[in-house]
Amino acid sequence: MNKIIADSTIQVNEEGYLTDFSQWNQAIGTALSTEANIVMTPRHWEVIDYLQAEFKKDIPLSIRKIGKSNVVDIKEFYALFPVAPLKTASKIAGIPKPASCI
Template sequence: MAEKTLAGKTVEVNDEGYLLNRDDWDKDLAAEMAKEDGIELTDKHYEVLEYLREKEAAGESLTIRKVGKSGITDIKGLYQLFPGGPLKLSSKYAGIAKPASCV
């Protein structure tokens, strides 16, 4: 476990960069995390992030298929928004734990 300064605040992250405390999350922090990976977050990105936070808080398991059926974006769109690991990256930027379905 390590500390990292993002968007002017120091947060605790695990070895893969996921926040350890979901309450540390805000949009500025998400934007900075994404920028480190070369992704500029748009309103559509934030819709996905809010959806993931809401579902995770409700105790639901997260899958790419579930996000694709959310009405926010389809699976192809999710891959375009978060290339190289859509659920893994979107969960990281949403400030939640990496889903069990992600390697």
């Protein structure tokens, strides 16, 4: 479905995840973070950059992988994105909802 956000029209699924990553830009990411009640800082963006880089490499994400990323540890990840961090961060990053259970 179409969604108008940050003066752009993007395609999202019924849960609000972008279905076409090429439509993503930082203004859209910022607007999505506001919807998730998160105020982005440079640390948040470093994590988003990492998630997007893994997505581009087709590497499935999990909390365990985040912990081994050398970008952010699990404790800080939860501090940055307190509610459902992997899902929330993926939504802001414009990548699909992670399918991992761990």
